[in-house]
Amino acid sequence: MTAASDGAASGVEIAPRDVHAQLRGVTRVFPLASGAGLHALGPIDLDLYHGEFFAVVGPSGCGKSTLLDVLAGLSPPTDGTATFEDKPIDGVPDGVGVVFQEDASFPWLTVRDNVAFGLRRAGVDEAEIKKRVDYAIGFMGLRDFERAYPAQLSGGMRQRVCIARTLVLQPRLILLDEPFGALDQQTRLLMGDELLRLWRETGATVLLITHALDEAAMLSDRVGVMSARPGRFIDIVETHWPRDRDSRIVSDPGFGAVTARLWEKLRVESLKLMGTRP
Amino acid sequence: MKRGGLTREGWIRLAVVVAFVLAFELLCRLGVLPRTVVLPPSEMATSLWHLLETGEFTADIVSTLQDVAIASALSIALGFALGIAIHALPRLRATLEPLLASYYAIPTFMFYPVFIVVFGVSDRAIIAIAVLLSIVAMIASTLTGLDRIPRVLRKTAAIYRMGLARRALLIDLPAAAPHLFTGIKLAFAYAFIGVIASEFILSGQGIGYQIAYAYNNFENRKMYGLMLLVIIVATVANAVLDTIDRRLQSRLRR
Amino acid sequence: MRRLVDFILLLVGIVAAWQILHWIAGDIALTSPLDTVEHLGKLLGTERFWLNVAETARAFVAAALISLIGGVALGVVLGLSRTSAIVSEPILIALYSLPKVTLYPLVLLCFGLGISAKIAFGAMHGLIPVTIFTMKAILQIKPVYWRTAETMRLTPGQMAWHVALPAVIPEVLAGARLGFSLTLLGVLIGEMFASQRGLGFMITSAMGLGDIATIMAVALFLSVFAVSANALLLLLDRTAAR
Numbered sequence: 045m046t047a048a049s050d051g052a053a054s055g056v057e058i059a060p061r062d063v064h065a066q067l068r069g070v071t072r073v074f075p076l077a078s079g080a081g082l083h084a085l086g087p088i089d090l091d092l093y094h095g096e097f098f099a100v101v102g103p104s105g106c107g108k109s110t111l112l113d114v115l116a117g118l119s120p121p122t123d124g125t126a127t128f129e130d131k132p133i134d135g136v137p138d139g140v141g142v143v144f145q146e147d148a149s150f151p152w153l154t155v156r157d158n159v160a161f162g163l164r165r166a167g168v169d170e171a172e173i174k175k176r177v178d179y180a181i182g183f184m185g186l187r188d189f190e191r192a193y194p195a196q197l198s199g200g201m202r203q204r205v206c207i208a209r210t211l212v213l214q215p216r217l218i219l220l221d222e223p224f225g226a227l228d229q230q231t232r233l234l235m236g237d238e239l240l241r242l243w244r245e246t247g248a249t250v251l252l253i254t255h256a257l258d259e260a261a262m263l264s265d266r267v268g269v270m271s272a273r274p275g276r277f278i279d280i281v282e283t284h285w286p287r288d289r290d291s292r293i294v295s296d297p298g299f300g301a302v303t304a305r306l307w308e309k310l311r312v313e314s315l316k317l318m319g320t321r322p
Numbered sequence: 323m324k325r326g327g328l329t330r331e332g333w334i335r336l337a338v339v340v341a342f343v344l345a346f347e348l349l350c351r352l353g354v355l356p357r358t359v360v361l362p363p364s365e366m367a368t369s370l371w372h373l374l375e376t377g378e379f380t381a382d383i384v385s386t387l388q389d390v391a392i393a394s395a396l397s398i399a400l401g402f403a404l405g406i407a408i409h410a411l412p413r414l415r416a417t418l419e420p421l422l423a424s425y426y427a428i429p430t431f432m433f434y435p436v437f438i439v440v441f442g443v444s445d446r447a448i449i450a451i452a453v454l455l456s457i458v459a460m461i462a463s464t465l466t467g468l469d470r471i472p473r474v475l476r477k478t479a480a481i482y483r484m485g486l487a488r489r490a491l492l493i494d495l496p497a498a499a500p501h502l503f504t505g506i507k508l509a510f511a512y513a514f515i516g517v518i519a520s521e522f523i524l525s526g527q528g529i530g531y532q533i534a535y536a537y538n539n540f541e542n543r544k545m546y547g548l549m550l551l552v553i554i555v556a557t558v559a560n561a562v563l564d565t566i567d568r569r570l571q572s573r574l575r576r
Numbered sequence: 577m578r579r580l581v582d583f584i585l586l587l588v589g590i591v592a593a594w595q596i597l598h599w600i601a602g603d604i605a606l607t608s609p610l611d612t613v614e615h616l617g618k619l620l621g622t623e624r625f626w627l628n629v630a631e632t633a634r635a636f637v638a639a640a641l642i643s644l645i646g647g648v649a650l651g652v653v654l655g656l657s658r659t660s661a662i663v664s665e666p667i668l669i670a671l672y673s674l675p676k677v678t679l680y681p682l683v684l685l686c687f688g689l690g691i692s693a694k695i696a697f698g699a700m701h702g703l704i705p706v707t708i709f710t711m712k713a714i715l716q717i718k719p720v721y722w723r724t725a726e727t728m729r730l731t732p733g734q735m736a737w738h739v740a741l742p743a744v745i746p747e748v749l750a751g752a753r754l755g756f757s758l759t760l761l762g763v764l765i766g767e768m769f770a771s772q773r774g775l776g777f778m779i780t781s782a783m784g785l786g787d788i789a790t791i792m793a794v795a796l797f798l799s800v801f802a803v804s805a806n807a808l809l810l811l812l813d814r815t816a817a818r
Contacts, residue, residue, distance in 0.1 A: 118481075135483065136481055136483050141481075142481050144474045144478070146474035147472075148472075148474040148475060148477070150475070150493075150496070151573045152499065152573065161482075165484070165492075171413060194573075195572065195573045241530060331662040331663050335664075338663060339667070357685055358685070358686065359682075359685040360686075386621045397672060414586070416579065416582065417579070417582040417583050417585075418586065420803075420807055421586075424805070424806030424807070426754070426758060431765070431768065431789060433795070434789075435783050435791060436605050439602075439605035439606075440601055441602055461798040469713045483627070507623075511672075511673035515673070515674075515677075518677055518678060519675060519677040519765065522678070522769065523769055523780075524783075529678075533678055534680065534681075534769070536681075537684070539683035545681055549679065553673060553675075553678070556670075557670050557674070560673045561670065576697050
């Protein structure tokens with residue numbers, strides 16, 4: 045399934061505007077050695093809707109990754125509430141998958157064992173593991189590398205392994221923390237297409253953290269623009285792309301308008317950051 | 323490294339070693355290196371063969387190898403445990419690390435009399451010295467291994483909601499394994515050095531002692547035969563461990 | 577400040593452990609910290625002790641210089657070509673992990689019983705680590721440095737002095753630190769086995785007499801020297817690494 049035009053036929057139908065995860069008044073303050081606190085994030089209010097693709101852009105150090113850590117249950121908010129599927133987030137919630145920027149593939153396991161790792165941990169039976177792993181490996185185009193070790197693969201391939209490893213657990217909310225940050229531009233565009241395909245096929249809600257405006261504009265239904273630290277949302281841009289889009293959307297006339305609006309907001313924040321650097 | 327068969331560099335290395343041995347042999351045969359100083363390699367080999375055949379030193383060889391095995395095992399186990407403990411206490415570690423770095427300058431052999439009184443005249447004193455010499459390498463490698471576990475792997479463990487014990491077993495241990503193996507390799511090498519050196523200077527048994535004894539009694543044939551044995555055993559053991567080590571390290575290369 | 581407190585606490589801990597071991601093992605096995613310091617103080621007042629120190633120091637300095645100069649020179653030569661580095665590295669590592677004591681009789685037969693045998697044996701210990709570290713450092717200089725130097729039209733001499741040297745100094749210092757420790761070990765082993773002078777000889781003769789107090793005093797003296805010399809080199813290391 046490669047053509048972009050038959051997308052409406054594939055994937056899962058989603059009821060629109062139905063809140064999946066919610067942040068209310070979330071802040072994060074890191075204690076410093078001096079005794080004072082570093083106010084990294086917030087207060088943040090955010091509704092993530094079921095099945096949407098939401099991207100977060102912001103100047104470096106604005107707390108994007110902290111926001112993701114809160115949603116993933118990796119670090120609790122200092123203040124405010126975070127909920128996923130109407131339950132407060134306390135520890136890593138069931139049904140949430142995370143892909144990190146750094147290569148998180150396990151170098152001591154083959155590609156196949158890497159992908160199967162989470163299922164084995166969860167005690168899923170072997171037949172089911174085989175089925176799901178085969179699917180994920182095929183989906184991410186890793187068929188020829190099943191028996192290879194991560195060290196033998198390129199950075200892009202290793203990131204595919206990590207995505208496949210998350211995919212097999214059938215998460216309902218997928219959090220991605222600059223997953224393509226270390227890849228070259230062409231690979232990023234193609235990985236973006238893979239991500240869109242995965243999003244359509246699984247019907248999962250996706251939150252993507254990125255510093256690349258074009259990536260955010262091309263992939264998302266909505267893009268949240270964050271301010272310099274302490275990060276807050278200063279704008280949320282709706283793209284109105286069709287669900288069956290792909291990277292060729294960059295030649296759409298509307299694309300320029302979206303990136304222009306993102307940059308307009310972000311430019312001011314980035315300038316602040318450069319000016320206020322100690 | 324290519325599997326099966328040598329690389330180009332491997333062949334050159336082999337040629338260099340062979341050329342060195344042949345040159346050595348030639349210099350001895352020509353009398354440039356007098357026989358009173360050193361024997362030609364071929365005679366060392368025949369002497370070693372003879373020694374092994376007559377079984378004159380079998381008891382010493384067994385005793386040395388046994389001590390090396392026990393000392394390596396002890397320092398690997400204790401060093402690993404201590405490494406984990408020190409890693410958990412960053413303040414202790416910051417203070418201890420400069421001391422560990424200068425550890426090798428302290429001749430541990432001088433504590434032999436202490437161990438003799440504690441353990442009595444036995445292998446245990448030799449083993450204690452070898453452990454003292456080799457344990458630091460294992461501690462240092464354990465620290466490095468634990469340091470080098472990528473943070474993202476720990477985060478991943480949290481995503482899979484693993485407990486501390488499961489994380490240690492399924493993530494930390496395999497992630498640190500290549501560095502731990504380097505520690506095992508070094509611990510073995512130092513244990514071997516420690517046992518042979520203790521025997522050489524202090525004890526009344528083992529290969530090291532027999533070499534010193536042969537030297538003092540001008541028995542050059544025996545001395546060089548045993549010397550060759552030590553060189554061969556050390557080189558082969560280290561080469562095997564080194565090959566495994568490189569293979570493990572290559573998995574880390576990113 | 578906190579580091580100083582930690583260091584003092586560690587020292588207190590070591591002394592306490594020593595004292596406890598002394599209580600367990602008794603005077604014949606292990607003299608107490610206080611007695612050891614006292615005995616060392618007495619030794620420091622004798623001329624004989626300083627003659628031995630001078631003898632060991634002479635051999636050590638000579639061996640350390642040979643290790644440093646020889647190791648750097650050898651390391652540079654081997655490191656300049658990737659092939660020679662790949663060929664020689666396993667050989668150097670094998671030599672490093674060899675129990676070199678077994679070769680000491682050979683050294684004695686070559687150099688006789690005097691100070692030159694000790695120097696040669698010390699250098700055997702120190703030379704290899706310095707060589708390995710230097711070689712690896714040269715090999716790991718980023719190619720982009722060479723290209724940058726070329727675009728600035730530096731002469732080969734300028735490249736060596738302004739690019740290669742500063743790039744390898746931290747590694748060479750690390751090698752020298754390990755090398756010097758092992759050189760001292762080599763010299764002492766040499767003195768312990770066959771010599772009539774030096775601190776190593778003092779230890780062996782004290783062993784023969786069952787004179788634990790002297791052994792412990794010399795051990796303390798050497799440990800303090802080794803640790804402080806190493807701390808000094810570490811400091812130099814940090815300054816060089818900027």
